[in-house]
Amino acid sequence: xxxxxxxxxxxxxxxxxxxxxxxxxxxxxxxxxxxxxxxxxxxxxxxxxxxxxxxxxxxxxxxxxxxxxxxxxxxxxxxxxxxxxxxxxxxxxxxxxxxxxxxxxxxxxxxxxxxxxxxxxxxxxxxxxxxxxxxxxxxxxxxxxxxxxxxxxxxxxxxxxxxxxxxxxxxxxxxxxxxxxxxxxxxxxxxxxxxxxxxxxxxxxxxxxxxxxxxxxxxxxxxxxxxxxxxxxxxxxxxxxxxxxxxxxxxxxxxxxxxxxxxxxxxxxxxxxxxxxxxxxxxxxxxxxxxxxxxxxxxxxxxxxxxxxxxxxxxxxxxxxxxxxxxxxxxxxxxxxxxxxxxxxxxxxxxxxxxxxxxxxxxxxxxxxxxxxxxxxxxxxxxxxxxxxxxxxxxxxxxxxxxxxxxxxxxxxxxxxxxxxxxxxxxxxxxxxxxxxxxxxxxxxxxxxxxxxxxxxxxxxxxxxxxxxxxxxxxxxxxxxxxxxxxxxxxxxxxxxxxxxxxxxxxxxxxxxxxxxxxxxxxxxxxxxxxxxxxxxxxxxxxxxxxxxxxxxxxxxxxxxxxxxxxxxxxxxxxxxxxxxxxxxxxxxxxxxxxxxxxxxxxxxxxxxxxxxxxxxxxxxxxxxxxxxxxxxxxxxxxxxxxxxxxxxxxxxxxxxxxxxxxxxxxxxxxxxxxxxxxxxxxxxxxxxxxxxxxxxxxxxxxxxxxxxxxxxxxxxxxxxxxxxxxxxxxxxxxxxxxxxxxxxxxxxxxxxxxxxxxxxxxxxxxxxxxxxxxxxxxxxxxxxxxxxxxxxxxxxxxxxxxxxxxxxxxxxxxxxxxxx
RNA sequence: GGGCGAGUGGCGGAACUUGGUAUACGCGACGGACUUAAAAUCCGUUGGCUGAAUAAGCCUUGAGGGUUCGAGUCCCUCCUCGCCCACCA
Numbered sequence: 063x064x065x066x067x068x069x070x071x072x073x074x075x076x077x078x079x080x081x082x083x084x085x086x087x088x089x090x091x092x093x094x095x096x097x098x099x100x101x102x103x104x105x106x107x108x109x110x111x112x113x114x115x116x117x118x119x120x121x122x123x124x125x126x127x128x129x130x131x132x133x134x135x136x137x138x139x140x141x142x143x144x145x146x147x148x149x150x151x152x153x154x155x156x157x158x159x160x161x162x163x164x165x166x167x168x169x170x171x172x173x174x175x176x177x178x179x180x181x182x183x184x185x186x187x188x189x190x191x192x193x194x195x196x197x198x199x200x201x202x203x204x205x206x207x208x209x210x211x212x213x214x215x216x217x218x219x220x221x222x223x224x225x226x227x228x229x230x231x232x233x234x235x236x237x238x239x240x241x242x243x244x245x246x247x248x249x250x251x252x253x254x255x256x257x258x259x260x261x262x263x264x265x266x267x268x269x270x271x272x273x274x275x276x277x278x279x280x281x282x283x284x285x286x287x288x289x290x291x292x293x294x295x296x297x298x299x300x301x302x303x304x305x306x307x308x309x310x311x312x313x314x315x316x317x318x319x320x321x322x323x324x325x326x327x328x329x330x331x332x333x334x335x336x337x338x339x340x341x342x343x344x345x346x347x348x349x350x351x352x353x354x355x356x357x358x359x360x361x362x363x364x365x366x367x368x369x370x371x372x373x374x375x376x377x378x379x380x381x382x383x384x385x386x387x388x389x390x391x392x393x394x395x396x397x398x399x400x401x402x403x404x405x406x407x408x409x410x411x412x413x414x415x416x417x418x419x420x421x422x423x424x425x426x427x428x429x430x431x432x433x434x435x436x437x438x439x440x441x442x443x444x445x446x447x448x449x450x451x452x453x454x455x456x457x458x459x460x461x462x463x464x465x466x467x468x469x470x471x472x473x474x475x476x477x478x479x480x481x482x483x484x485x486x487x488x489x490x491x492x493x494x495x496x497x498x499x500x501x502x503x504x505x506x507x508x509x510x511x512x513x514x515x516x517x518x519x520x521x522x523x524x525x526x527x528x529x530x531x532x533x534x535x536x537x538x539x540x541x542x543x544x545x546x547x548x549x550x551x552x553x554x555x556x557x558x559x560x561x562x563x564x565x566x567x568x569x570x571x572x573x574x575x576x577x578x579x580x581x582x583x584x585x586x587x588x589x590x591x592x593x594x595x596x597x598x599x600x601x602x603x604x605x606x607x608x609x610x611x612x613x614x615x616x617x618x619x620x621x622x623x624x625x626x627x628x629x630x631x632x633x634x635x636x637x638x639x640x641x642x643x644x645x646x647x648x649x650x651x652x653x654x655x656x657x658x659x660x661x662x663x664x665x666x667x668x669x670x671x672x673x674x675x676x677x678x679x680x681x682x683x684x685x686x687x688x689x690x691x692x693x694x695x696x697x698x699x700x701x702x703x704x705x706x707x708x709x710x711x712x713x714x715x716x717x718x719x720x721x722x723x724x725x726x727x728x729x730x731x732x733x734x735x736x737x738x739x740x741x742x743x744x745x746x747x748x749x750x751x752x753x754x755x756x757x758x759x760x761x762x763x764x765x766x767x768x769x770x771x772x773x774x775x776x777x778x779x780x781x782x783x784x785x786x787x788x789x790x791x792x793x794x795x796x797x798x799x800x801x802x803x804x805x806x807x808x809x810x811x812x813x814x815x816x817x818x819x820x821x822x823x824x825x826x827x828x829x830x831x832x833x834x835x836x837x838x839x840x841x842x843x844x845x846x847x848x849x850x851x852x853x854x855x856x857x858x859x860x861x862x863x864x865x866x867x868x869x870x871x872x873x874x875x876x877x878x879x880x881x882x883x
Numbered sequence: 884g885g886g887c888g889a890g891u892g893g894c895g896g897a898a899c900u901u902g903g904u905a906u907a908c909g910c911g912a913c914g915g916a917c918u919u920a921a922a923a924u925c926c927g928u929u930g931g932c933u934g935a936a937u938a939a940g941c942c943u944u945g946a947g948g949g950u951u952c953g954a955g956u957c958c959c960u961c962c963u964c965g966c967c968c969a970c971c972a
Contacts, residue, residue: 276887276967283886283968290972310972321972364970389970405972406884442972484971607967679909681895686965690895696909702924747897750908757908764926827904832953834904872952878903882952 063713064799066705068669072791076175084805085129085180087136089593096133097594098125099633101602101610102140102187102572105166106147110173111657112677112689113642113650119677120639120745121601122179126787127740129180130811136594137180138576140187141167144565146224149496152528159496159528163190177660177670178790180807185579189568194575195498196519197585198568201617203501203512204624210256211490213510217325218489220248226493247351250534253491253500253561257616261285261483263630264615273636274684280607286484291468291477293400295373298381302332304373307395307480312444312460312467314477315377315451316402316422319412320384321366323392324349329369332384336370346386353388364389364411375400376476377452379420387411395482404447409440423447423460488613490564495528495537497562505549505556514550520558536560569610570617573597573632591627600633607638637743640686642677647688658689671789672698678745678788700753701792704785707759708778708796714768722770726818728758729777733814736784745788752785775800780812828853829880830862846873853879 079085100121103114125137141163148159155162167188174181187194205211220226223243237244257264265285268278290309297304306320322329324346333339345367365388372381382400389407390399401408403419412419424431425441426448434441441447445461454470455463471477491500499520501513513520523544528537538544538560549556571585577594578586602610611633618632643649644656651657660673675697681687732755739748759777768774779800786793786806797806821842826849828836836856840849850871853859863881870882 279887280967286968286971288971308972387970389972391971394971399972401972407970407972482971604966679895685889685896687895690910692910693895699924700909706924742900746895747908750897753908825904829903829953832903832951837904870952872903874903878953880903880952 063706063709066702066792068671068791069664069667071795072176072178072664072670075791075794076178079180079805079807080175080183082805084808085135085137085182086184087134087138087182089590090134093132093134095136095594096125096128096599097136097597098128098599099138099573099576099597099601101600101606102142102189102569103170104142104145104147105163105170107151107162107166108652108657109659109661110170111650111659112663112673113657115177115660115673116642116677116683117601117603117639118174118177118179119674120683120743121599122177122674123678123740123745123787124599124601124743125180126790126807127811129807130783130786130809132810136185136576137182138185138187138579139174139179139181139183140185140572140576140579141170141189142565142569142572143167143188143190144497144562144568146226146494146496149494149528150224152496156527158524160190173661176664177674180790185576187572187575187579189498189565189572190496192519192521193582195568197575198498198563198571199501199513199518199520200515200585201571201621202498202563202567203515205255205620206502206512208620208624210259210620211253212256213251213253215249215251217247217249218252219245220250221245248534250491250493252489253559254487254489255616257488257612258483258485260616260619261287261485262481263619264485264612265483267615267619267631271631271636272634274638277604277607277611277636277638281612284485284608284612287481288483289479289481290395291471292396292480293376293477295376297332297384298372298374300371304328304332304384304398305396306398306400307482308400309395309482310405310442310444311471311477312464313402313404313423313447313449313451314400314467314471315379316404316420317375317377317379317382317400318403318420319382319401319408319417320373321387321390321399321401321408321411322369322384323390323397324353324386324388326390326392326397328397329386332371333369338368338370342367342369342386349386349388364407364414366411366415368415383417385411385415385417393486394484395480403437403440404442404444406440406442409442413437422451423449488564488566488616490567491561492564493534493536493560494562495522495525497565498522498568499538500559500561500563502559503547503549503556504559505552505554507554508549508551510559511549511551511556517550522562536562538562566609566613570613571621573600573614574621574627588626595627596629596631597633598635600636602636602638603641604638611636637684640681640684642680643686643688645689645691650689658691663694668694668698669701669791671701671792675700675749675788679749681746683743683745697749700756701789703756703760704781705792705796707756707763708782708799710763711768711774711778712799714771716771722762722766722773723818724762725759725770725773725777727821728755728762729780730814730816730818731755732784733780733812734819737811737814740787749788752781752788755781755784782806783809783812824876826853826876827878828856828859829878830859831882832880833862835859835862842876846875849873850879853881 098121100117125135129135143163148163151162152159189195202211221243223241265282265287268281288309290307291311293306294303329346333342349365366385369384369386371384373384375382403409403421404423419437421434423441424434424447433439447460449455449458449460468479499522501518501520503511503513505511523541525537525541545557545560547556547558548554574586574591574595578590581587614632619630621627622630646656648654648656663673664670672694676694679697680690680693732751735751736748739751779802782793782797783806790807793806823839824842826838826840827834828838836858838852838856840852863883868881868883872880
């Protein structure tokens with residue numbers, strides 16, 4: 063008998079698939095399209111481990127299932143090659159990032175092929191290829207021309223080790239996300255994308271996409287919509303005005319002081335000429351620095367200083383002192399807040415500096431209200447608290463008045479509504495070599511001038527050393543050949559921008575390039591983008607829940623506004639997979655030396671098919687799981703059973719072709735269950751159903767051998783088709799052994815027929831008082847009365863009914879009887 | 884502090900959409916066949932307690948209560964764990 067040898071069959075079929083091109087996607091319109099995508103990986107120096115592989119296995123299974131179901135599937139793969147690790151490696155070893163990446167990419171690709179994934183490799187892209195980043199640069203200029211890319215001098219996170227600026231999001235608890243060193247602040251001129259202009263749409267359009275709730279929540283939190291009121295007030299004794307913002311404004315007459323953030327740009331002007339000017343500015347500067355370095359950790363330690371200025375309260379509380387406070391945030395709202403006793407932090411601050419307070423909001427309980435009146439604690443319940451001021455709302459519950467209070471404030475011209483977002487503009491400048499150069503020329507006369515389309519791409523020059531200059535500019539600044547150029551506008555001497563773009567810029571449109579990867583006239587043709595996009599199934603890790611997904615959505619909306627695409631959300635359906643952890647429950651990493659590589663398992667003889675099954679069978683795919691070293695033996699054993707059964711069938715003598723109800727029933731049951739589970743992405747139970755089906759076939763074989771040859775042939779080809787999306791190699795090999803023409807992967811997905819599932823006898827569960835007492839078998843067409851009689855006659859039931867009278871009989875058709883005594 | 888999610892055998896998990904046989908499927912363990920032996924493979928058994936029993940009974944889905952003929956599933960209270968966001972007024 064032919065033996066199951068994955069080492070031999072898997073590479074053989076991979077070659078056949080590649081040569082026959084069965085996974086090639088084309089724009090033919092005879093079938094509905096389906097675009098399945100996993101995030102394109104960064105080809106790191108370390109090998110891919112089983113944790114990475116899970117994501118691709120999920121995408122591949124979805125892709126294959128849809129192809130067999132009659133969809134025209136696009137399932138592409140590419141490389142997100144820009145980024146710090148390649149550059150750091152280049153600095154360390156002196157090899158160019160281009161070269162290191164080329165090797166890594168080759169290895170990654172080989173690993174993916176080895177797993178039997180059905181990528182259309184003719185669409186392979188690489189974000190570091192000038193033919194690709196030419197269009198990343200083109201999009202930068204599109205944003206620039208639309209006023210969405212701008213330069214600003216600003217205080218930015220600076221990593222002293224990587225010698226580069228970091229985005230807000232790349233600072234985690236005060237340390238660099240890559241190297242873990244403590245970050246500092248540094249003033250630099252930077253390029254930004256104005257994502258804040260799209261904040262409302264980025265939030266609202268989340269309603270239109272089918273994403274997991276947790277990711278939507280994360281995006282909403284990041285965007286941070288809050289509706290509040292802006293009060294405008296004159297600064298007493300000056301001709302200045304300030305605007306304060308508050309999202310909890312219900313008790314607006316309680317405000318007795320104002321706080322401004324220490325790093326607020328208006329502060330210098332505010333205190334100019336005031337007696338406290340020098341002292342205040344010194345304090346603010348120190349506080350800003352301290353806050354930058356420490357982060358907002360110490361809740362108890364609020365600090366502040368009086369600015370010497372007052373506002374005339376627009377709601378009539380007289381002169382309110384303005385304080386600089388350590389807890390005030392310059393980027394939220396207007397950066398200035400009117401404060402009252404009804405906020406925890408304001409309360410603590412006022413207590414510390416003996417600022418006057420005035421409660422207007424009280425709990426219903428009289429005793430508690432008295433405590434609030436005596437400033438014994440901070441009462442901040444804007445929902446249930448009872449307002450005592452102003453007169454119109456006296457005695458009413460604050461939470462129910464929100465809309466009325468807004469109307470009141472607006473009608474009396476005391477304040478205007480204002481929506482504030484937490485999200486800040488996207489800093490895309492990188493003072494790094496290994497990124498797409500920002501296509502701008504700085505001219506002493508004309509300022510920042512876009513590189514003309516005809517001169518794109520601005521190609522990264524080969525360099526001898528990749529060390530950052532350390533002065534805030536990228537290594538590109540050292541290449542005079544690169545820097546010195548002429549102004550496209552006036553033709554005079556000019557210098558190129560030396561910053562490169564954040565890698566997230568490259569990944570903000572790659573899913574569009576897959577629709578038309580070799581176009582050198584355009585980023586993509588309108589028709590092809592229209593044909594394939596948006597992505598129907600996007601599978602990714604939670605690590606992309608905020609940054610990548612938000613940026614890609616932003617670019618998509620800009621392109622939509624520019625009129626080059628006809629949709630405004632890039633990913634219709636998005637699900638995030640759970641992580642595979644090492645058997646010890648820790649994250650797999652090279653440094654912990656606990657990674658498990660598929661290549662090693664393949665060498666051990668398991669085969670890609672067993673690994674793929676294990677990736678999905680181990681747990682629901684969107685749930686984290688520890689890799690099980692023994693577990694893979696189970697999926698391997700299952701495949702062996704499929705193999706052996708098929709080979710035994712082939713060796714069995716040709717015999718009669720009796721119609722076998724048991725075989726057909728098992729087969730159609732399996733078709734139904736596996737199809738449903740695949741549509742619901744319940745891979746683990748789909749695999750369980752395949753195992754169950756195989757076990758049933760083994761039992762039938764033990765009972766009667768392969769007598770019903772025609773039905774057996776149907777049962778086995780069905781099994782292989784159902785198995786094909788999960789274990790593509792073995793199913794293809796056995797498909798051929800069974801004499802089928804063509805590839806199992808482009809065969810039509812089987813459909814079940816209910817008529818084979820109907821049996822002439824059914825099982826009825828009999829309960830007495832809700833407890834299971836018997837299991838009876840009755841003809842499928844038995845009447846309720848007959849079933850009740852049969853149930854009553856069962857000795858186990860009689861025993862429990864005892865002499866008690868049956869008060870009630872509950873009958874669930876075809877299923878259950880419950881006697882209540 | 885805010886948000887999201889989860890607690891089921893020795894372990895990963897199933898049943899949750901629609902309240903109706905809890906523990907599918909796999910791992911591990913135990914017993915057997917094959918073998919000089921081991922591995923591999925095949926066949927059994929495997930939630931707990933009482934019991935000689937593959938007789939019978941009782942108990943069991945984090946804890947407690949409720950609704951119901953019937954609750955892992957619905958409702959309330961509480962406990963534990965995980966993830967994300969957090970001086971965002």
